[in-house]
Amino acid sequence: MTVVAVIGAQWGDESKGKIVDGLADRADLVVRFQGGSNAGHTVVNERGKFALHLLPVGVLDPRITSVIANGVVVDPEVVIEEIDELERRGIPVTNLKISDRAHVVLPYHKIQDQLQEQSRGEWKLGTTLRGIGPAYADKASRDGLRMCDIIDPENLHDRLSYVVGEKNRLFSSVYGAAPISFAQVLERTAVYARRLKPFVCDTVELLQDAVAAGKNVILEGAQATLLDIEFGTYPTVTSSAPSVGSACIGTGLPPKAIDRVVGVFKAYYSRVGNGPFPTELDNALGETIRKRGNEYGTTTGRPRRVGWFDAVLGRYAARLNGFDHFVINALDVLDEFETIRICVGYEHDTGRLDRLPADTNVLARCRPIYEDLPGWRRPTTAARRWEDLPREAQHYVDRIGQLIGCPPAIVTVGLHRKCTIVRTPLL
Ligand code: GDP
Ligand code: IMO
């Protein structure tokens, strides 16, 4: 009888997928509420290793109802690919629901993403090129197509013919790019829509009914607080709001339906794509973290930038989302370090800063002020209870808790689901 929101606290790839998978045994529903196929959630459990982009992690257990709610932008091609891949691996996807209100990512969104990135030059964001920005932009400018539009052939034809006309004018006159074929997009989309139609329903009502019936629900965040279009390091952010407010907007659940908000961190920070990163380790130490954490993008394969834990940004995320608890993933990645650093403030030309400035040019000039903690210099991957962790590792996690202002609930020491230490059960 609990609704728990699992929220990314950093710049994404905190291993939210692993945490949702760990909680899923006790869940009735798992719900994606924002973002799209820009997400890449790695799960390693008894069934194998999976990288999910659009399907909620709940699909790995057919008992669970998995919901792609209204706030998600759905690329039908990716959903179908993921369903087919899981079915090839012996996991039938029967219990999936897709919101009739969810906006659809269409081929022209991906072309537009690419054209805009090329055109930005030095302002390039380093997007995943999955069409996310253009799809949310069309949603805001009321030129989007929703699932309910594409499953109705007449509606699809009429709306699409208008939008493709607009896109072709944009592509040719602004970018000098080739036009796309309306007939081809229509045909492809109609085929995808027929395939997905059985999954499409009113998920707002479904979720409200589930909560009223006392089901256990996991709201699976994608991306993360620092990539939030409102509160992140704008403009190098994504086009949705991954912080907890979206768990209501993106599902139709009222704020009071959410019982618990859990912030997911890694023991260090990582970032893929452009933008300031005060604690970045662009050196051999960073390379060690990247190798030990296998920090290469799940969606694009790009090497991720890595750096020390930044408690200024951690506290910002904890307050913004009202984290009841936090999770520290990949603690084992720091096993071999003699000294482990936590950023506790910034030094800037204008003086000391203890919060995230709105202007990313200011953030880019911030120099971290570090607190040094002793490392534990022994393997932790076999630890399964808090007591099994070296004293220095316990101290590191507790110190993060003091600095960000909430208690730790889970620590993980390996990518496999079993490498989990639970201090406070979350579901
Ligand atoms: P998500 O998008 O938040 O679900 O996270 P991803 O799956 O994209 O990325 C998580 C990254 O952290 C991957 O590169 C994993 O290899 C790494 N990772 C997560 N948990 C652990 C852990 O406990 N130990 C180690 N060594 N690596 C981990
Ligand atoms: P998960 O759910 C990490 C980043 C991109 C880029 C910026 C904008 O796996 O944590 P977009 O394609 O969204 O317009 O790109 O956001 N980004 C992510 N980085 N993890 C993600 O998702 C991300 N989704 C988008 O790299 O910097």
Ligand code: MG
């Ligand atoms: Mg990821």
